[in-house]
Amino acid sequence: MFSDADAAALYDLMYPWDVARFPSDAFHHDLVMAADAVLDVGCGTGSMLHHARECGHSGRLAGIDPNRAALERARRRTDIEWYEGTAADVSWDREFDLATMASNAFQCLVGDDELRASLVAIRTALRDGGRFAFETRHPQARAWETWTPDGSDDGNAADVVDASGRALRVWHEVESVVGDVVTFTETTAEPDGAVLYVDRTTLRFLDVPALNAFLAEAGFAVEGQYGDWFRGPVTDASQVIVTIARRG
Structure with a gap:
């Protein structure tokens, strides 16, 4: 959960x-x-x-x-x-x-x-x-191009340990770029890839x-x-x- x-x-x-x-x-x-x-x-x-x-x-x-x-x-x-x-x-x-x-x-x-x-x-x-x-x-920096599953976006680590000691993997994937609007997901999963949580965000x-x-x-x-x-x-x-x- x-x-x-x-x-x-x-x-x-x-x-x-x-x-x-x-x-x-x-x-x-x-x-x-x-x-x-x-x-x-x-x-x-x-x-x-x-x-x-x-x-x-x-x-x-x-x-x-x-x-x-x-x-x-x-x-x-x-x-x-x-x-x-x-x-x-x-x-x-x-x-x-x-x-x-x-x-x-x-x-x-x-x-x-x-x-x-x-x-x-x-x-x-x-x-x-x-x-x-x-x-x-x-927008000229095109930050969304670094929001990738390898966890390289903004220098954040893809693998984290939460306050309870649970190991997690977090990654981002862009779904769409329409004009100045970017929609992407942040996925939180167990180390074996089992998905626990997906958050979808749209930014301008x-x-x-x-x-x-x-x-x-x-x-x-x-x-x-x-x-x-x-x-x-x-x-x-x-x-x-x-x-x-x-x-x-």
Whole structure:
């Protein structure tokens, strides 16, 4: 048996939040610690907000995610607000200084209507001058071409051992690439190949002009846009687009 709860626990094991190891985590952590009230959209298991609280953040921290199993892990901390759903499901009005979508969660906003509704809701949740920080994989890097059964994608090991000591193999396979939308599966199996769990994900890969057009339409002004986690410019070699947008 391999449940949704097992999948959420495995996610934390494979993708730990570690500001010392990962510049992406450090980037978001610094922004969170400098803001009085933070909304994490697509918070998953809540690792970013957990870490902020452990580091002494004393303001308001709130996370929202549609994945119930992930939220159950997030709710291990009760001094943070947790909501099940999407940004478009709630109606916060000028309550937060900062909104975040870390770990490429922004790419889960696939359809135009879904993307527009989410951006409007996030902007509405921000106070005047509030900021929205997020990243997307740059389509020019064609990251999906490395999502293969050999486990080479993003440098992640294909063979893992979960918290109970169970050996597992995890791999990814792309099902389709249609325009800027990529659908792929993540399969978790026993070492002999017996499949335990299959998760299907669809992501959208927006380039800079398309991304910024959606932001402007929703009432955001781009404050900064970077091609790496050290605030370098977006170039022809950039693998990521890191954006900080301000509520106009």
